[in-house]
Amino acid sequence: MIINNILATARRNLTMQTRAYPVDFFFSKLLTCFFTILGSFFIYNIVFKGNVTNEFIQYSGTSDYMSFTILGSFMYLFVVGTFLNVSRSFITEMREGTLDSLLISPVNYMGYLSGNMLEQTMITAGELLIAILITIPFGLRFANINVASTMLSIALTLIALFGMSIILSGIMIYFKDTYLSQNTVFSIIYLTTGILFPIQYLPSWLQVISNYIPVTYSLRTLRNSVLTGLDITSQYNDFKQLAVLSIVYFTVGMLMIRRIVKKAPERQFI
Amino acid sequence: MLIAKGLKKNYISKEKTGFLKSRLKTVEAIKSLDLTIRPGKIVGLLGLNGAGKTTTIKMLSTLLEPDGGSCSIDGLDLTRDAFKIKHIVNMIAGGERMVYWRLTARENLEYFGKLYNIPNNELNKRIDNLIEFVGLNERANEAVEKYSKGMKQRLQIARGLINDPKYLFMDEPTLGLDAPIARDLRKFTKSLANKEGKGILLTSHYINEIEELCDYVYIINQGQKVMEGSPKEIASIVANCTNKYHIKINSFPDKLKVQLETYLSAIQSDYQLDGADGSFEICVSTHKDIQSELIAMLSQQTKIISFAAMEPKLEDAIITLSEVRAYEQAHA
Numbered sequence: 001m002i003i004n005n006i007l008a009t010a011r012r013n014l015t016m017q018t019r020a021y022p023v024d025f026f027f028s029k030l031l032t033c034f035f036t037i038l039g040s041f042f043i044y045n046i047v048f049k050g051n052v053t054n055e056f057i058q059y060s061g062t063s064d065y066m067s068f069t070i071l072g073s074f075m076y077l078f079v080v081g082t083f084l085n086v087s088r089s090f091i092t093e094m095r096e097g098t099l100d101s102l103l104i105s106p107v108n109y110m111g112y113l114s115g116n117m118l119e120q121t122m123i124t125a126g127e128l129l130i131a132i133l134i135t136i137p138f139g140l141r142f143a144n145i146n147v148a149s150t151m152l153s154i155a156l157t158l159i160a161l162f163g164m165s166i167i168l169s170g171i172m173i174y175f176k177d178t179y180l181s182q183n184t185v186f187s188i189i190y191l192t193t194g195i196l197f198p199i200q201y202l203p204s205w206l207q208v209i210s211n212y213i214p215v216t217y218s219l220r221t222l223r224n225s226v227l228t229g230l231d232i233t234s235q236y237n238d239f240k241q242l243a244v245l246s247i248v249y250f251t252v253g254m255l256m257i258r259r260i261v262k263k264a265p266e267r268q269f270i
Numbered sequence: 271m272l273i274a275k276g277l278k279k280n281y282i283s284k285e286k287t288g289f290l291k292s293r294l295k296t297v298e299a300i301k302s303l304d305l306t307i308r309p310g311k312i313v314g315l316l317g318l319n320g321a322g323k324t325t326t327i328k329m330l331s332t333l334l335e336p337d338g339g340s341c342s343i344d345g346l347d348l349t350r351d352a353f354k355i356k357h358i359v360n361m362i363a364g365g366e367r368m369v370y371w372r373l374t375a376r377e378n379l380e381y382f383g384k385l386y387n388i389p390n391n392e393l394n395k396r397i398d399n400l401i402e403f404v405g406l407n408e409r410a411n412e413a414v415e416k417y418s419k420g421m422k423q424r425l426q427i428a429r430g431l432i433n434d435p436k437y438l439f440m441d442e443p444t445l446g447l448d449a450p451i452a453r454d455l456r457k458f459t460k461s462l463a464n465k466e467g468k469g470i471l472l473t474s475h476y477i478n479e480i481e482e483l484c485d486y487v488y489i490i491n492q493g494q495k496v497m498e499g500s501p502k503e504i505a506s507i508v509a510n511c512t513n514k515y516h517i518k519i520n521s522f523p524d525k526l527k528v529q530l531e532t533y534l535s536a537i538q539s540d541y542q543l544d545g546a547d548g549s550f551e552i553c554v555s556t557h558k559d560i561q562s563e564l565i566a567m568l569s570q571q572t573k574i575i576s577f578a579a580m581e582p583k584l585e586d587a588i589i590t591l592s593e594v595r596a597y598e599q600a601h602a
């Protein structure tokens with residue numbers, strides 16, 4: 001049953017990640033959060049000198065740049081966490097010599113990947129909680145939050161990130177590469193989806209790419225829901241785009257991963 | 271029953287032809303293989319390095335999809351019903367891989383057990399038994415990375431049995447094991463077949479292991495079957511092609527020399543004469559068992575100081591057969 005696969009895999013990952021250096025693990029996560037926020041703080045104070053332009057307000061719908069970039073950084077934390085963990089799951093098995101035992105068993109691919117995703121989401125959610133606590137003094141404001149649309153945004157985002165990382169995991173196994181593919185994806189997302197600034201600042205050809213990456217809509221809906229407090233209906237178009245892209249990425253991911261992983265044992269030397 | 275007919279497997283691999291340049295190359299790892307494994311029987315698969323043993327085992331355990339031929343396991347089709355087949359087969363390979371080094375032995379077995387959807391009660395009982403069997407009781411809750419090579423290998427054996435498979439494929443399972451543990455494993459393998467009726471396919475580089483355990487043996491070379499039969503049958507065929515006798519005699523009169531040459535050439539055989547420090551040593555290679563005839567002939571005309579018949583070995587069989595095959599191919 002799929003649920004067995006999900007829970008067993010999530011539990012296995014948690015055990016493996018925390019076994020060797022549980023204290024290091026905790027502090028490395030804490031540091032990640034801290035540096036993420038420190039980064040936003042410096043950009044705001046040094047690059048923008050604590051002021052934002054009218055252009056920024058017009059593009060982003062808020063004058064609160066600090067909260068704008070903190071939310072962007074939170075999103076990036078999720079992107080990186082999911083991609084590092086879910087995308088690398090199969091290729092790590094391959095490199096460590098456990099892929100064969102996994103594939104001999106009647107493992108459910110969807111369950112296995114979901115288990116990785118579940119564990120990753122729990123870890124990142126924990127990081128996020130700490131990060132939120134640290135960021136409140138830096139000026140993250142929740143006063144206007146619309147809870148329903150925030151939840152919807154997060155839920156769709158998780159599906160989208162899951163789908164994208166499944167595709168990336170297929171690419172990694174196919175090309176037997178982690179470093180190049182992972183960092184290309186990170187850079188594209190960091191640059192084009194509006195993590196640190198509204199995408200309208202980008203040249204228009206780059207904005208075309210933005211429109212096909214779900215993270216762009218995730219960020220927009222998240223910020224609109226948390227900072228401006230827009231409800232679901234007034235963000236209908238963004239949510240629709242996000243939902244469609246999530247489903248597309250997820251379906252493509254699931255369709256390709258099965259084929260690629262099944263062929264992996266014999267493509268060892270290609 | 272497992273019945274494979276005309277199994278075929280090609281690998282595509284990359285060949286470097288220059289910096290940044292490479293070309294794809296097809297390797298015919300298994301050309302056409304027929305194989306039968308009956309429940310309760312141990313079948314041996316022998317061959318030199320690169321013969322295709324591991325490839326065969328990986329196909330049967332659903333890791334590699336065959337490129338041709340067919341295989342049915344208890345009426346299920348290897349390709350079409352792969353998911354169902356996974357529940358009734360498993361594979362144990364030699365070496366330290368195939369288990370998670372950062373988990374304990376118990377956690378490893380729990381994880382794999384869950385993938386097979388074994389109910390908790392049943393799983394816990396099975397894990398206790400397996401850990402006991404492979405002798406990891408005292409270290410079961412320690413991370414695998416701290417284990418010795420042999421202990422990792424033993425855990426692998428437990429992993430291969432976690433789903434209580436009806437057919438078990440063992441690829442050099444005793445590689446790197448201490449002699450007593452290897453012996454225990456052989457005993458256990460035998461009882462898996464005899465008592466629990468599992469069908470077992472075994473490859474090994476230890477010919478003795480194959481001779482001791484297997485009911486039936488396939489010898490393959492370069493992806494093709496060279497010979498099959500019970501170990502005894504194969505050994506007797508080999509005996510015919512590589513009998514060697516080392517004989518030390520007191521003197522070697524011309525009359526005897528002529529008689530021996532005539533006799534040997536009549537049966538297409540040959541001898542060599544080594545005569546260091548005044549003694550005579552003859553070495554006869556023949557396809558036939560002529561021990562008694564030789565002794566009779568020699569003892570009539572001279573005194574035999576020593577007589578040694580080189581025992582024919584399954585190992586020689588494989589080497590000889592492979593050489594013959596390679597020669598035939600080169601001259602085809």
Ligand SMILES: Nc1ncnc2c1ncn2[C@@H]1O[C@H](COP(=O)(O)OP(=O)(O)OP(=O)(O)O)[C@@H](O)[C@H]1O
Pocket residue numbers: 265266267268269281282283297298299317318319320321322323324325326
């Ligand atoms: N993934 C692969 N890609 C390309 N060629 C391969 C691959 N795996 C095996 N081969 C080739 O296929 C042939 C059969 O290999 P296989 O591993 O089945 O041999 P084997 O009988 O198990 O040998 P050994 O006794 O060394 O374990 C060899 O020529 C080998 O080089």
Ligand SMILES: [Mg+2]
Pocket residue numbers: 323324325441
């Ligand atoms: Mg092998």
